[in-house]
Amino acid sequence: MASDTTLFDQIWDRHRVNPRPASVDGADVLYIDLHLVHEVTSPQAFDILRERGLALRRPRQTMATMDHSTPTTPPDANGVYTFNGPDTAAQIGKLEANCTEFGVPLYPLGHEHQGIVHVTAPELGLVQPGMTIVCGDSHTSTHGAFGALAFGIGTSQVAHVFATQCLLAQRPLTFEIHIDGTLQPGVTAKDVILAVIAEIGTEGGTGHVFEYTGSTVRAMSMDERMTVCNMSIEGGARAGLIAPDDTTFDFLEGRPFAPTGADFDAAVATWMRFPNAGEASFDRAAHIDASRLAPMVTYGTSPGMGVPVDGLVPSPHEIDDADARGSLERALDYMGIEPGKPLLGHRVDVVFVGSCTNSRLSDLRDAAKLLEGRKISDTVRMLVVPGSQRVKRAAEDEGLDRIFEAAGAEWHEPGCSMCLAMNGDRIEPGHLAVSTSNRNFEGRQGPGGRTILASPMTAAASAVNGVISDAREELR
Amino acid sequence: MKIVSRATLLPIDNIDTDRIIPARFLTTTERTGMGEHLFEDWPEGAAVLDDARILVAGHNFGCGSSREHAVWSLVDRGFEAVIATGFADIFHANAVRNGLAPVIVNADDHVRLFTEIEADPTRPVILDFSVDRLTCGSINASFSAKAPSAHDTPGGTELDALLHQLDRITTWEADRPPRIDTREGNR
Numbered sequence: 163m164a165s166d167t168t169l170f171d172q173i174w175d176r177h178r179v180n181p182r183p184a185s186v187d188g189a190d191v192l193y194i195d196l197h198l199v200h201e202v203t204s205p206q207a208f209d210i211l212r213e214r215g216l217a218l219r220r221p222r223q224t225m226a227t228m229d230h231s232t233p234t235t236p237p238d239a240n241g242v243y244t245f246n247g248p249d250t251a252a253q254i255g256k257l258e259a260n261c262t263e264f265g266v267p268l269y270p271l272g273h274e275h276q277g278i279v280h281v282t283a284p285e286l287g288l289v290q291p292g293m294t295i296v297c298g299d300s301h302t303s304t305h306g307a308f309g310a311l312a313f314g315i316g317t318s319q320v321a322h323v324f325a326t327q328c329l330l331a332q333r334p335l336t337f338e339i340h341i342d343g344t345l346q347p348g349v350t351a352k353d354v355i356l357a358v359i360a361e362i363g364t365e366g367g368t369g370h371v372f373e374y375t376g377s378t379v380r381a382m383s384m385d386e387r388m389t390v391c392n393m394s395i396e397g398g399a400r401a402g403l404i405a406p407d408d409t410t411f412d413f414l415e416g417r418p419f420a421p422t423g424a425d426f427d428a429a430v431a432t433w434m435r436f437p438n439a440g441e442a443s444f445d446r447a448a449h450i451d452a453s454r455l456a457p458m459v460t461y462g463t464s465p466g467m468g469v470p471v472d473g474l475v476p477s478p479h480e481i482d483d484a485d486a487r488g489s490l491e492r493a494l495d496y497m498g499i500e501p502g503k504p505l506l507g508h509r510v511d512v513v514f515v516g517s518c519t520n521s522r523l524s525d526l527r528d529a530a531k532l533l534e535g536r537k538i539s540d541t542v543r544m545l546v547v548p549g550s551q552r553v554k555r556a557a558e559d560e561g562l563d564r565i566f567e568a569a570g571a572e573w574h575e576p577g578c579s580m581c582l583a584m585n586g587d588r589i590e591p592g593h594l595a596v597s598t599s600n601r602n603f604e605g606r607q608g609p610g611g612r613t614i615l616a617s618p619m620t621a622a623a624s625a626v627n628g629v630i631s632d633a634r635e636e637l638r
Numbered sequence: 639m640k641i642v643s644r645a646t647l648l649p650i651d652n653i654d655t656d657r658i659i660p661a662r663f664l665t666t667t668e669r670t671g672m673g674e675h676l677f678e679d680w681p682e683g684a685a686v687l688d689d690a691r692i693l694v695a696g697h698n699f700g701c702g703s704s705r706e707h708a709v710w711s712l713v714d715r716g717f718e719a720v721i722a723t724g725f726a727d728i729f730h731a732n733a734v735r736n737g738l739a740p741v742i743v744n745a746d747d748h749v750r751l752f753t754e755i756e757a758d759p760t761r762p763v764i765l766d767f768s769v770d771r772l773t774c775g776s777i778n779a780s781f782s783a784k785a786p787s788a789h790d791t792p793g794g795t796e797l798d799a800l801l802h803q804l805d806r807i808t809t810w811e812a813d814r815p816p817r818i819d820t821r822e823g824n825r
Contacts, residue, residue: 179803179810186799193810195817203705205667210793216801225820231665249665256667267820288818300704300728316706316732317669318792326800328807334727364652365698368727398701400727419818464652464701485696489651582661582703603656603702605679 168336168442169405170371173311177294179328189330195293197323198279199226199266201257202584203298207320208260218264220327225288226261227269228254229278231584234547234574243271246586264324277550277576280304280518284388285552287417291406291433296323301518301600302401303394307387308414309406309436311371314395335445337370337399341378343453348634350528351386352520352598352617354378354450355393356458360468362448367399370446374404378452384413385524392519393600396465406433457633459505460602460615462493467602469505471620471632477501496604497612498594505614505630512595513544513571513625514607515618517581520598521549523556525618530562532622532636533569539628544571545587547579571625583608596624639767639785641718641739643691645755645774648683651696655729657683658700658708669792672707673714687715692763694721694751699740700729706792709736718786719765721772723748735796739786741765743772747779 179191197220204226211218218224231250237243245251254271261268269275275282280301283289289305295312296302298320305312319329339358359366372394379387387404394402411430414420421429456470467490469475475494478501481487494501499508515521515529526548538544546566548554554576557563563573580587581599583606589595591610598621602613616624619633626636663675677683693712699722700708709732712720719739733740743751754775755761763774767785771778789795 179807186803187796191800191803191807193807193814196820202664206669206706206792209667209669210797214793214797220816222819222821223816230661247665253665253667288820290817293817298704298706300702302704314704314728316704316709316728316735318706318732318735318796321793322797322800325797326804326807327811328800328803330796330800364701365724365726368698368724395702395728398698398726419820464654485649485651488649492650582656584661584664601654601656601702603654605660606656609660609679 167437168444169309169373169403169436170311170336172437173292173294174333176292186330189332192294192329192331194296194323194327194329195223196288196295197224198283198295198297198302199224200230200279200299201228201253202230203317204260204320205253205256206317207324208264210321211264211324216325218266218324221265223327224266225283226257226266227276227279227282228257228271230578230582232271232577233585234577234579234587236575237272241272246584250585274551277552278518278521278578280392281521281549281553284308285417285550287414287420290414290420290429291410291436296329300395301392304388304392304518306391306394306401306403307384308410309403309433311401311403313400334400335370337367337372338444338447339372339374339450340447341374341376341450341452343378343451345378345452345455346634348619348637349455349457350617350619351382351389353455353458354452355390356460356465356468356615357455358450359393359397359466360458361450362397364396364464364466365398367394367397370399372397372399372402373444374402379404380407383524384409385522388522389519393465396600405436405438457617457620459620459630461497461499461505462490463496463602463604464493465600465602465615467493468615471630472504472506474504475499475501506632508630509594510542510596510624510629511593512589513542513621514580514595514597514599515621516545516547516549516579517599518549519600520618521547521553523553525598526553526557526562528618529622530565532619532626532633533571534565536569536626538570538625541628542625544625545574545580546571547574548576550576580607582606596621596630641692641765642762643718644760645692645694645721645763646686646688646690647752647755648686648693648695649752650682652698652701653695654702655700655705655708656702659705659711664705664707669710670714672711673716676711676715689716691716691718692721692765693717694755697723699725701726704728706732709733709738713738721751734784735790735792737786737790739765739783741772741781741783743779743781747777750777
């Protein structure tokens with residue numbers, strides 16, 4: 163049994179409204195500091211408020227933007243956007259109407275702060291250490307990079323938070339993911355988290371909250387930490403945490419919603435008192451030696467089906483367990499990938515750089531570094547979709563857009579785009595994409611589409627060669 | 639509380655929310671009518687749909703997205719329970735708020751259940767939530783699940799329980815000024 167010394171325990175206990183050991187229906191009443199909202203999982207929750215005649219309790223702790231189904235092509239000369247069908251336009255319109263009716267600040271299409279909710283909220287400084295944060299989106303785990311307890315909820319619970327700013331929640335267990343060592347050039351945070359998930363499995367973290375510790379994590383930038391925490395859910399954990407440090411505080415200073423002056427100093431003093439993982443005990447633990455990692459790619463239809471890019475795709479006949487063998491056979495059949503061979507050299511049709519996992523400025527720089535002065539293969543379509551308007555502006559200020567376009571890639575407006583193919587950006591049936599997103603589920607990026615998850619560097623290297631490539635070779 | 643129905647089998651692990659309901663159907667702003675899109679892009683899943691109200695699936699059912707639409711599509715299609723050896727956390731939480739019972743059985747009973755139903759697909763499965771026991775032919779096994787209730791709705795009992803706590807929440811908030819104000823930047 164873990165002692166109450168972890169970062170998770172401290173945040174949970176500071177937000178538990180019911181005194182211990184009292185509970186409500188066997189759960190804790192957990193107070194939520196920040197509620198993030200987008201167009202897809204909120205309309206039915208706003209309806210519940212109307213059906214019950216309830217107000218939205220804390221609009222000033224709620225923020226909305228549009229991302230999942232928004233077009234990534236610019237508006238026409240009259241500022242009119244082309245949506246992927248009338249239902250999409252109606253859903254977007256509903257978010258605008260709901261935010262107006264209930265007083266929720268909204269960053270709509272065209273606003274300088276619009277973007278993928280998990281990119282926009284942190285860059286505005288809304289995400290701060292020690293907070294509890296929820297959103298009707300499983301990748302809310304991203305915000306754990308700041309030492310905030312952040313997790314995805316369903317639409318029912320979105321309504322609960324709207325009405326009460328609280329959730330009924332069962333306390334999860336804790337799981338330390340200790341990552342040590344220096345990454346080789348060409349190996350990134352994305353490769354680290356894909357290796358973690360390959361190691362523990364997609365349900366390894368079920369019922370748990372991850373805390374990422376170790377020298378590799380300490381050396382990571384905030385962008386990299388967000389990439390790692392983002393995919394906690396792919397390892398089965400609703401949330402992943404990284405204890406705040408100077409990297410966190412430096413990132414936050416000067417952000418639009420971060421405290422300023424003496425308030426900022428006071429906040430940092432508070433944030434520094436969060437426990438160091440070295441003092442804590444966890445319910446479970448795993449260890450990863452990052453110095454030995456290669457760039458990772460997935461070969462199947464579950465994020466846990468990952469191998470080093472220079473490794474071999476596993477063969478079903480090597481697997482004793484009948485269920486696991488069946489899963490692998492089905493996955494390889496769907497993907498059109500041969501067992502027992504390397505993925506290096508496998509033909510690629512589409513390359514997607516984007517999503518809440520890898521659409522921040524450093525991700526775009528990684529991709530641009532490999533594309534500068536080069537052309538992508540003429541058999542490949544490559545989309546680069548920045549995570550937010552702010553990322554887009556920063557990238558354009560550095561000339562990254564010109565590098566992408568000169569290489570033959572498409573430069574888009576911010577949004578979730580091809581990660582989940584809601585907005586019309588999708589891969590064709592049977593085509594194979596190397597994607598910097600988070601899920602390689604069947605049909606995720608379009609019906610019949612095949613997805614290989616990888617880092618922005620692996621994606622860019624593969625775009626140049628038209629086949630799956632080892633970014634380390636390109637950097638040499 | 640009992641659920642009695644024949645069961646349909648999907649002996650596949652890691653059935654994710656994108657396979658249950660693809661993202662392009664999430665443009666709806668309603669909670670109903672999603673049953674017709676259940677497993678729409680997944681022929682293996684669509685092939686097993688009939689009048690059964692119990693689905694027996696593999697491990698880690700409902701992994702992936704937080705979309706409650708996955709639960710709504712199963713409920714809308716007539717399902718009252720899903721039996722598996724384990725569920726993804728968010729799917730599990732969403733299911734119990736919509737009267738869909740996520741029933742967890744151990745791996746041995748799971749295998750026996752498949753064998754029993756494959757031998758006779760008309761054989762009913764009885765889920766008795768008063769004693770947490772599953773019976774089907776020769777199988778009499780324990781399970782863990784929260785009993786579904788007609789009151790478990792997205793705007794139902796749990797919201798009521800939270801609304802009952804509003805005085806306590808208000809008192810708690812009064813001692814802790816909010817860390818941020820989303821309507822204003824640097825104050």
